[in-house]
Amino acid sequence: MKELSLNILDIAQNSLRANSTHIEIDLTEDKTSLCFTIRDDGCGMTPEFLSRVTDPFSTTRTTRSVGLGLPFLKMQAEMTGGCFSIESKAKQISPELHGTVVSATFIKTHIDFIPLGNIVDTLCALVMGAGEVDVTFVHRMPEREVSFSTREMREMLGEGIPLSAPEVIAWLREYLLDAYAAA
Template sequence: MKELSLHVLDLAENSIRAKAKLVTISITEDLNHNLLKILIEDNGNGMDEELLSVADDPFTTTRKTRNVGLGLSLLKAAALRAEGDFHITSEKGTGTKIEATFKHNHIDRAPIGNMGSTIATILIRKEKIDILYIHQVNGRQFIFSTKEIKKLLGEVSINTPEVILWIKDYINENVSELNK
């Protein structure tokens, strides 16, 4: 995938299929230590030890429509290609946690991409999911919580077109501000 945000989107879709109610997406950029970390955690169904042991195999999937599951294996390959690492932990009935690290300035590290569009796309698909998005750059932090936005909106649906466009722009503006 050309952007890491597309990996995040794919893994969030996995969380939705696993019946997660909350997906936490955390991106940490530590330029002083040349590190980029992506952490995705959900409270979905989780995986048993047998499935967890083969989860990053591209020919492992729980889908019935196709017999390949490239999401985890592609993210793992991207992390390793950029002198990083990849870990997945999961517990049946509790949820899953995926962590990918990258050497921030590695020539083979894909750009982070458009996280505003990624979060907006997740929300368009499923209104009942809550997203906690945390983006840190050298200790400066931006936090976006759909729980907070839903409180402010009251009766207005979070996935109306006007709200989705605002969310996309709001996230992108704040992430851009972190990088100044």
């Protein structure tokens, strides 16, 4: 991946496919590090699958037996001297509280640090594909913050207008671009 924001999109797509109702993306940056956490309340993973999830030969895809999303992310974080973690509770084991939390920390000053890239594009693509799933996003920077929540968007839009409507996605893009420009 050429941008960290592509990894974020990739990991969040897993959350969508895990039948989540809510996905939280939390990005925190300071001068030297960038940390993101993607938290969902989806079906989770069994301890057995979790233990081999960063092995490229583990995947949920059915087209072939190789999955590179999480292994890539782990490698990219560790290459910068940062770290990666994943926790998960499977629905069949913990029916009340289940889901997955993926976290990665990157050291920005390291030569192997890959820039965040176009996070606005990532969020637009994610919301477009999210269907009924709610997405909360917050990006904390040293002196400012950019955030949105699809719940608030749905409240304003009312019933019957999907978030995937191109008009709504166009609004989200401009809203985020404005927020980043002002920040």
